[in-house]
Amino acid sequence: MGLWKFLINSILPPRCIHCGCILSEHNGLCAECFKKIRFISEPMCACCGRPFDGEKEVAFGKTLYCAMCLKKKKKLLTMQRSAFIYDDFSKNLILDFKFNDKTSSAETLANMLYNAGRDIWKEKPDVLLPVPLHRRRLLQRKYNQSALLVKYLSAKTGIPADYFSLVRQQNTVPQVSLSGKERRRNLISAFSAVKPENIKNRKVVLIDDVTTTGTTLEECAKVLHKAGAAQIYALTLARTES
Ligand SMILES: [Zn+2]
Ligand SMILES: [Zn+2]
Structure with missing residues (x-):
């Protein structure tokens, strides 16, 4: 350890990004908090990344698809992956990151995205795009959490980031406060x-932090498809269980 790092560590020891306890290494989360994250692993739907609970499995050779993906004829999102399940614990972890200026969480969370995205990296994508925030929201919050994740992810994967090609035009009401139907209406022509x-x-x-109904990702995918994207993948930190 260099002298500078040693000094910094003595004055400001690394802390768990969630509970704040002191860590011996810069690994982001303490063991206790890490254990509480419900990471998504195989088996999952090869397309949307939905984790299987055993019953909904449909086997096509070795590749599994969920009933929803088998039903869908036109898929704009070729592949979707998430690092963990959106539950009370991960919700707080993400809220901390979003609103409390915990930009130090970004690296830890980006590493989780990196691991969750291994099937996507195999496809050799050309560019990483954060789901954009509206300018006004950006000013309130000081940073776009998805753009911050993209910054670290781009450094780790070597895939270029593009923060400017996809924009959000309307200052939409936060999606969480709305029902499914309202969500869609709220987002019509929001992106371009x-x-x-x-x-x-x-x-x-x-790249986004959370997907619940998938509406935001779908709306972005529509716009990207129209712009002539060859393939559209989506990677989020968290997703709802079903
Ligand atoms: Zn902790
Ligand atoms: Zn699926």
Whole structure:
């Protein structure tokens, strides 16, 4: 350990990004908090990444698809993955990251995204796109949490980030406060590809913190599809269980 790092560690020891306890190493979360995260692993739907509870499995050779994906004819999102289940614990972890200026959480969370995205990295995507925030929301919050995740993820994967080609036009009401129908209405024409030439014929990965109904990702995918994206993948920290 360098002298500078030693000094910093003595004055500001690394802390758990969730409970704040002191850690011996810079690994983000303490063992207790880490254990509480419900990470998503195989078996899962090869398309949407939905974890299987055993009953809903449909086997096609070795690849499994959920009933919802088998039913859908047109899929704009080729592949979707999430690091963990959205529950009370992970909700707080993400809220801390979003609102309490815990930008130090970003690296730890981006590493989780990296692990969750291994099937996507195999497809050799061209660019990482954060789900954008509206300018006004961005000013309130000081940073776009998804863009911050993209920054670390881009450094780790070597895949370029694009923060400007996909934008949010309307200052939409936060999705969490709305029902499914309202969510869709709230997002109609909320997104647009201002630089379609940066999207055309490229394999793009959308990055966001949470997906619940999937409406936000779908709306972004529609816009990217229209702009001529070759493939659209989505990677989020958390997703609801079903
Ligand atoms: Zn902790
Ligand atoms: Zn599925």
